[in-house]
Amino acid sequence: MKQVRADEQSVVFQLSSSERDALIQILQTYPAMPAGPYGGSKERNNPQAAEYQRLLDEALAEKRAAHKRHLDAWLAAPDRFHKTKAGCRLTLERADSEWLLQVLNDIRVGHWLELGSPEVGELKPARLAEKAITTWLAMEMSGFFQMSILEAFDC
Amino acid sequence: MANVAEPLVLPDLEKETRTKDELEPGYLVVCWNDPVNLMQYVTHVFQKVFGWNRQKAEHHMMQVHEQGKSVLTRESLEKAEFYVHQLQKYTLHATMERDA
Numbered sequence: 001m002k003q004v005r006a007d008e009q010s011v012v013f014q015l016s017s018s019e020r021d022a023l024i025q026i027l028q029t030y031p032a033m034p035a036g037p038y039g040g041s042k043e044r045n046n047p048q049a050a051e052y053q054r055l056l057d058e059a060l061a062e063k064r065a066a067h068k069r070h071l072d073a074w075l076a077a078p079d080r081f082h083k084t085k086a087g088c089r090l091t092l093e094r095a096d097s098e099w100l101l102q103v104l105n106d107i108r109v110g111h112w113l114e115l116g117s118p119e120v121g122e123l124k125p126a127r128l129a130e131k132a133i134t135t136w137l138a139m140e141m142s143g144f145f146q147m148s149i150l151e152a153f154d155c
Numbered sequence: 156m157a158n159v160a161e162p163l164v165l166p167d168l169e170k171e172t173r174t175k176d177e178l179e180p181g182y183l184v185v186c187w188n189d190p191v192n193l194m195q196y197v198t199h200v201f202q203k204v205f206g207w208n209r210q211k212a213e214h215h216m217m218q219v220h221e222q223g224k225s226v227l228t229r230e231s232l233e234k235a236e237f238y239v240h241q242l243q244k245y246t247l248h249a250t251m252e253r254d255a
Contacts, residue, residue, distance in 0.1 A: 039187060039248030049251075056240055063244055098203070105196060105246045112191040120190040143193055150195050 001148045009094055011152040016087040023145060026138050030071055030103050031064045032110025067103055074100075097153050104142045104149075111139035182235035184227045187248040188219050200245040201227070204238060229254060 001019050004012040015023070036057045074080070074096065081088040092100070114135050115123065125136055186197075194216055201212035205227065218225035227249075228238060235251045242249035 033246065038243060038246050039189075039250065052236060056236075056243065059240060060243060101196070101199070102245055105192070109189075109191050109246045118190070139191075146193060146196055150193075150199055 001145065003148075003152045004089065006152060011092050011094075011097075011149075013090045013092065013148065013152070014084070014086060014088075015081070015090055020081050020088050020090075022141050024075065026107055026141050026145070027071060027075060027103065029111075029138055030068060030107055032107045032114070032138075033064070034110070034113065035061060038109055038113075064106070067099055067106075070099060071103055092149065092152075094153060097149055101146060101149055104146045108139050108142040108146065111135045111142070115139065180229050180231050180234075181254045182232050183229055183252045183254050184235050184238045184242070185250050185252055186215070186219050186225050186227055186242060187250070188223045189248055192247060194220060196245075197247065200242065200247055204241045204245070 001023075002014045004014050006012070081090055112118070115132060123136060125133060128136055186201075197216045197219065198209065198212045201207055201215055202209060205212075207215075215225045215227055227242075228235075230238065239249050239251045
């Protein structure tokens with residue numbers, strides 16, 4: 001995924017066919033996070049904090065549902081991935097970069113949790129079961145796409 | 156038209172549900188370290204949520220990375236709740252604590 005050009009409003013990326021397929025496949029796993037917030041409150045025994053956290057959980061669930069609808073529409077847009085000789089081109093509007101970063105991070109953290117929240121470097125892909133390799137790849141690839149977007153917009 | 160004084164009827168005002176204590180900036184917004192969130196992403200989120208410049212955002216990101224957590228701001232209950240919600244929307248591990 002390489003940046004071809006950028007202006008105030010958007011960035012154009014060149015993707016190989018396999019990168020496009022990987023991006024679509026990864027985005028289709030959204031939402032990957034379990035219900036509720038990541039980490040949770042430190043004050044679960046405090047009724048007021050617990051009530052606040054419950055409301056927060058609801059708000060996060062609504063946000064994820066809205067992101068999912070937006071994502072489905074975004075992926076279904078005609079010519080989203082414009083075919084070229086070398087693969088395809090993706091035009092990403094600056095306005096779309098923010099929710100897409102949130103979506104990709106949900107996927108990254110969600111798959112990391114699914115792997116058992118390992119420490120960096122602890123994971124040895126060669127020792128993972130087939131299902132876990134898919135999960136690990138989704139985690140790594142979502143990070144790759146996140147970095148490409150962050151660097152392109154110099155966020 | 157007769158100029159007769161009539162009793163003034165005030166609309167029902169919603170009772171203030173927040174106590175004075177909750178309106179004072181006695182709540183800390185804390186971000187915790189994890190091995191999964193990318194450093195550049197965390198910096199970006201701090202810039203977006205708090206409107207900080209990159210230098211300040213990177214300073215707090217490094218605190219999270221090296222010290223395990225960073226106190227990002229001290230606010231009223233309502234504002235602290237808002238910031239925690241924003242950070243959790245970005246899938247950062249953020250919590251709110253009463254300042255001792």
